[in-house]
Amino acid sequence: MKQISVYHVDAFTERPFAGNPAGVIPDAGSLTVTQMQQVANELNLPESAFLLPPVDPQADYRIRYFTPQEEINFCGHATVGSSWLLAAKYGWTEKAKPIVFETNVGLIPVTIGSSGDSFGGVTMTQVSPKVSEIHVEHAEIAELLGIPAGQLDTRFPVKLASTGNWHLIVPVKTHAAIDAARPDLAQLAAHNKKHGISTTHLFTFDGKPGFDLYTRDFAPAIGIAEDPVTGAANGALAGYLILENILGRQETHNLIIGQGDAIGRPGTLYVTIEPTDSDAVIKVGGFAHVTLEGVLRLGDS
Template sequence: MKLVNVYHVDAFTQDSFAGNPAGVVPDADTLTVQQMQQIANELNLPESAFLMASDHPEADFRIRYFTPTTEINFCGHATVGSTWLLATERGWLEKGRPIVFETNVGLIPVTLDVEDGQLKKVTMTQIAPSVREIELDQAEVARMVGIRPEDLDDRYPMKLASTGGLHLLVPVRTYEAIDRAVPLFPELEALNRKHQITTTHLFTWNGPQGYDVYTRDFAPAIGIPEDPVTGAANGALAGYFVLEGFLEKGSVHHLVVGQGHAIQRPGTLYVTVEMTGETPVIRVGGAAHVTIAGQLRLKAE
C-alpha cells in the first residue's frame, strides 16, 4: 500500500468552509500524471495542486494543477493554498523568504506576509498580463451566463485577458445582477471550448460594502461549473483594468476583490496593480485555512 499525504485547503479566507477549496499534495514526486488526475477527480475540488522537486535553478518546487477532468496551466487559489500549507505545516515560515513555484506558464514567486510571528496572508506575483479582442454577440453571452442584456455594463469592453489562463471578462452593472446569474452551462461550455477559454468571469465595480470589485466565475469547459474565488481570473482582470486604461498608469493601485458570496463561500482577494514601467506587475494575495489533512491509500504498483 502506498500512502500519499493530501490536504484540503480553503483559499482566500481565514475560515473553513469558505473561500475556494484546493487539494494540495505536497509530496508528488513519485506520482504519475494519470495518478495525479485520478486523485484530483477523487478529491473533486475545483483544482488540486501537486508539488514536486524542480530542476529550475530559481524554483523551490515544480507545481502542476488539475481540475477533476483535466490539467490546467495555472491556478491562483491552489498556489495560495499550497504556499499556506508549506508555511504553516512544512516549516517554510522559518526560512523567512518567498517560495518560488515553477509552473507551466513560468516562475511564480509567493511572498509570506507575517505580523508578530503570525502568517497573515500570502501574495503571488503572476506573469505579465495580456488582453485581446474577441468578437461575440454580447446579448448571447448575457443569455448564456444567465443575466439580462441590460445588466451588461457598456462602459467596459468584453475582452479576453490572461495571466496564465484565458478568461472571458463580462462587465456587469451591479453585484445583484451577478448574484442572480443562472448560467446555461452546456452552451457556455461550448462557447469556452470553441475559443479555448478557461473561465468566464463576471465583474462589477458596484460591489457590496468593503469591496472595490465584485466577481463571479464559471468554468464548465474544464469541469468546474462555478469556481468560488478565483486568483488567476482576478489577476487577469486587474491586468485588463490597467492595460485598457481604467486604472492610471505610472501608479500603484490596491484593490479589494470579493467573490464566492452567491454560493455561500465568500472570499477576499487583495490585488496590487503596479504600472510604473513598461509592463504591469500583478500581485494577488489572501489568507487560507487548512481544513482537512489525511492520507490517500494507493495500490502499490
C-alpha cells in the first residue's frame, strides 16, 4: 500500500484554525496528476501543494497547486505553507539560503526570516505584476457581489491584475461593506470563467485597526466559495496599486493587509512593493502553523 506524508498548514497566521489552510505533500514525486487531484479533493482545503523534483536546475522543488476541483498555476498561501513546513520540519533553516520553487508561472524564491534561535516569517517574491482592462458595469459587479452599488469606491478602477493568476480587483469604500457582501456564487463563477479570472478580490483602505488594507476573496470559478487569506490575490492587488499609480512609484511601500475576518479565519499578510523602472517587485510574507500531520494511504492500485 502506497503511503505518503501529508500536512495541513494554516498560512498567514501564528495559531491553528485561523488564516488559510493548505494541504502540503512534501514528497509527491511518485504521484500521478490524477492522484494529486484526488488527494486535493480528499483533503478538501482551498488549495493543496505538491512538492516534486525540479526540472529547472535553479530550483529546489517543483511545486504544483490543486484546488478540490482543478490545478491552478500559482497559489500564495500554499507556497507560504510549504516553505514554513520545510523550515519547521525539514531543516531548511540550516541551509541559510532561499527556497526556490519552480511553478507554472516561473521561479518563486522564498526567504526565511530569523529571530534569535528560531525562524521568523517567510517571504515570497512573486512574478512581475500585470494589469488589464475589463469592461464591466459597476451595477453588474455590485449585483454579483451582493453589495450596494454605492459602496463601490469609484476613486479607483475595477481592473484585472496578476502575479501569476488573473484576479478581478474591486475597490470598496469600507471594511463593513466588504464583510456584508453576499455574492451570487453561481453567477460570479460564470462571470469569472467567461473572463478567465481565478478570483474576485475586494479591497478597501478602510483597514481594521493595525492594518493598511482589508480584503476579501471569492473564487467559485475554481471550486472555492471564499478563499480565506490569499497570497496570490493580495500580491496582484499590490501590483495594481503601484501600476495604477494609486501608490507612489518613487518609493518602497510596506503594507499590512488583513483578510479572513468575515468567515472567522483572520490572517495577516506583510506586503512589500519595490518600484522598478518598468514595473515593481512584489514580496508577500507571513507566518504559518502546522496544524495536522499524518499519513495518507492511497491503496495498491
